[in-house]
Amino acid sequence: MSAAMAAVSPAADTLLNVERLTMRFGGLIAINDVSFVAKRRQITGIIGPNGAGKTTLFNCITGFYKPTVGRLTLHGDAGHTYLLEQMDGFRIGQKARVARTFQNIRLFTGMSVLENLMVAQHNKLMLASGYTVLGLFGWPSFRRAERDARDKAVHWLEKTRLIGVADQPAGSLPYGDQRRLEIARAMCTDPIMLCLDEPAAGLNPRESADLNSLLLSIRDEFGIGLLLIEHDMSVVMGISDHIVVLDYGRKIAEGTPLDIRNDPAVIRAYLGEDGQE
Ligand SMILES: Nc1ncnc2c1ncn2[C@@H]1O[C@H](COP(=O)(O)OP(=O)(O)OP(=O)(O)O)[C@@H](O)[C@H]1O
Numbered sequence: 364m365s366a367a368m369a370a371v372s373p374a375a376d377t378l379l380n381v382e383r384l385t386m387r388f389g390g391l392i393a394i395n396d397v398s399f400v401a402k403r404r405q406i407t408g409i410i411g412p413n414g415a416g417k418t419t420l421f422n423c424i425t426g427f428y429k430p431t432v433g434r435l436t437l438h439g440d441a442g443h444t445y446l447l448e449q450m451d452g453f454r455i456g457q458k459a460r461v462a463r464t465f466q467n468i469r470l471f472t473g474m475s476v477l478e479n480l481m482v483a484q485h486n487k488l489m490l491a492s493g494y495t496v497l498g499l500f501g502w503p504s505f506r507r508a509e510r511d512a513r514d515k516a517v518h519w520l521e522k523t524r525l526i527g528v529a530d531q532p533a534g535s536l537p538y539g540d541q542r543r544l545e546i547a548r549a550m551c552t553d554p555i556m557l558c559l560d561e562p563a564a565g566l567n568p569r570e571s572a573d574l575n576s577l578l579l580s581i582r583d584e585f586g587i588g589l590l591l592i593e594h595d596m597s598v599v600m601g602i603s604d605h606i607v608v609l610d611y612g613r614k615i616a617e618g619t620p621l622d623i624r625n626d627p628a629v630i631r632a633y634l635g636e637d638g639q640e
Pocket residue numbers: 388391392393411412413414415416417418419420
């Protein structure tokens with residue numbers, strides 16, 4: 364068992380346990396003693412005004428930043444438990460199977476839509492190719508792995524309604540399609556937890572509604588947990604099972620969308636002290 368795997372028994376439905384997380388940048392405390400649990404088969408919304416610490420939280424979970432203090436425990440499959448704050452970003456993706464999308468879309472714009480999804484499965488294919496040798500000789504196990512990767516890519520292209528543009532350069536797609544392609548690419552890595560940073564940014568109301576359906580179907584069909592940073596309240600209130608609210612790096616509330624909508628501290632954080640804007 365590696366140093367980053369702990370032998371604690373998880374509550375059955377706990378996927379990620381964030382305990383007393385703090386992230387400082389010099390004198391600035393971007394995340395201040397934040398704790399919450401994200402559950403399996405649930406969408407956990409993370410909301411808060413600009414600068415509240417939402418992206419910093421994602422960057423700690425996905426290994427971009429090492430938290431100053433705190434523990435991030437991911438309860439994976441088969442009883443494996445990963446202490447994410449001790450792992451680098453690559454292993455968080457590969458071993459703990461945490462995938463993410465970014466606020467600013469990061470696709471390989473010159474590659475085709477299908478190629479973007481094949482590249483996402485590069486590590487699995489490299490392993491199957493015996494780091495090139497078996498691939499060069501067209502070994503059956505490599506050919507099978509390649510076929511499986513293509514099938515998975517096609518599955519996600521169908522699910523995200525991008526199959527008709529599979530051969531087009533990713534950079535030529537309309538914005539809403541690029542956002543769905545990012546989600547398809549993340550799902551091709553077989554995550555157990557998917558972190559989405561403002562997936563509805565720049566979408567029109569119809570595209571936002573489509574996104575809601577896609578995220579709900581990912582939760583329901585694949586049983587994974589989703590962490591969702593989002594400013595679009597029609598998305599976050601419409602599909603979250605649980606919402607955590609940050610303000611100036613602190614957790615100021617958590618609960619169901621209904622709880623959050625009526626929480627005085629949340630209303631104050633969004634509208635200012637007087638509750639007027
Ligand atoms: N690498 C960094 N170095 C210094 N300060 C940082 C760094 N990353 C974030 N911050 C600061 O931490 C605070 C929280 O930023 P963060 O981007 O996490 O907020 P956010 O809630 O995601 O905001 P938004 O909704 O605008 O994206 C901000 O004051 C930001 O300037």
